[in-house]
Amino acid sequence: MIDDLRLQAKYCQDTSPLYAALYEHLAGYWLDHNAGQTDPALAAFFDTVERCWQGRIFTAWFERPLLLAGALHEQALSGRASALAPFYSSCGGSFDASQGEAFGAALKATLAECHQDMAGFLSQSSIQTNETSRGLSWLLPVLSGWQETRPAVTLIELGCSAGLGLVADHYGYRVEGLAGQVWAQQGRPHFDMALCGAGAEAALASLSHVQAFGGATKTRIGCDLRPLNGADEQQGRILEALIWPDNAPRLARLRDAMKIKRAIPLRFEAGDMVDCIDRLATERFADTPMVCLFNTVATCYLDDDHYARLRAAIANAFSGLWADKDCLWVEFEMPRISDDLPDYAQGQEQLIKVHRPDGKGGLQTRYFGAATAHPKEVEIF
Ligand SMILES: C[S@@+](CC[C@H](N)C(=O)[O-])C[C@H]1O[C@@H](n2cnc3c(N)ncnc32)[C@H](O)[C@@H]1O
Secondary structure, three states: OOHHHHHHHHHHHHOOHHHHHHHHHHHHHHHHHHHOOOOOOHHHHHHHHHHHHHHOOOOOOHHHHHHHHHHHHHHHHHHHHOOOOOOHHHHOOOOOOOHHHHHHHHHHHHHHHHOOOOOOOOOOOOOOOOHHHHHHHHHHHHHHHHHHOOOEEEEEOOOOOOOHHHHHHHEEEEEEEEOOOOEEEEEEEEEEEEEEOOOOOHHHHHHHHHHHHHHHHEEEEEEEEEOOOOHHHHHHHHHHHOOOHHHHHHHHHHHHHHHHHOOOOOOEOOOOOOHHHHHHHOOOOOOEEEEEEEEEOOOOHHOOHEEEEEHHHHHHHHHHHOOOOEEEEEEOOOOOOOOOOOOOOOOOOOEEEEEOOOOOOOOOEEEEEEEEOOOOEEEOO
């Protein structure tokens, strides 16, 4: 645990002085605790943590540090951690490294006072975020095919979290092409993006259909193991709490996206994405001649066997009741070890893949583009 906290502190060094200090203080508390010298003010906090995490196995090193930081941030956002608020930008405060000692005192006081209220957050089974900047990663490939036919659409997101990706066509954008051409749409949250690569010009041109595409989208369905309902104050705060308090722009984008999402009818399906596809495949979606599935940073959580089952379930759906529709599945995901990548798609952090029915009951895959997980630039192959 101490190593995990220190590693996280190092990770935050350049980007978040507040969290670098937070993790260093926590590492110090854990060091004393493990040496049998627990600060008496923190004894009940350590009992709570032990109760929340009893019998639980953490696979990723960052899970426990992020859960602790998120639980504290949630206390600050809910107004219960008044001692922390002066240091958290998300609560109107500010922090610089010279305030480390005062921040440590506030942190200790908060852990002593709020540990029981933190239990719900600490006991969560997963760390669940919803990044709003990934909309173009699925809109660009969808629009590049959609402009030819313009049918009505059923849109389905796998691993949707709170469903903020499902309404990305309503966000604001300023997208610059290779030769300085610009496409823009008003709205908040707002994203500045650049397109590069051989397909940039055509992709930029296809963006002029975003609004028409939004209007044609009859049904929006989000599947997730645990869909987060942003209308529920507590669940909305989980998403906010996992954003670093001093990352004000990302927090503002999340809050703006939540507002948009509340105004658009979404349907949520809870459960594993393979089961969701199997269930949805029994629906005809008779009013839409196109079904478009997408996922962003979600199938990376599936092992190869699970991913193979997903691919098979989608191929079945595409060749079953939806066989007479225009079907496509877009992914914005890390390359999988099992991927047989063409040269131009090698070495990328995240790839945009487009799968379509191959006419023989399977899928054919095309690599459309690449970007980072928090994209500012999308390369179109
Ligand atoms: C890192 S989050 C990404 C959320 C969103 N797609 C985005 O890009 O912001 C991954 C999401 O996938 C969901 N997830 C992971 N495994 C899943 C599965 N087997 N079936 C359904 N959802 C899953 C998680 O609950 C979580 O909401």
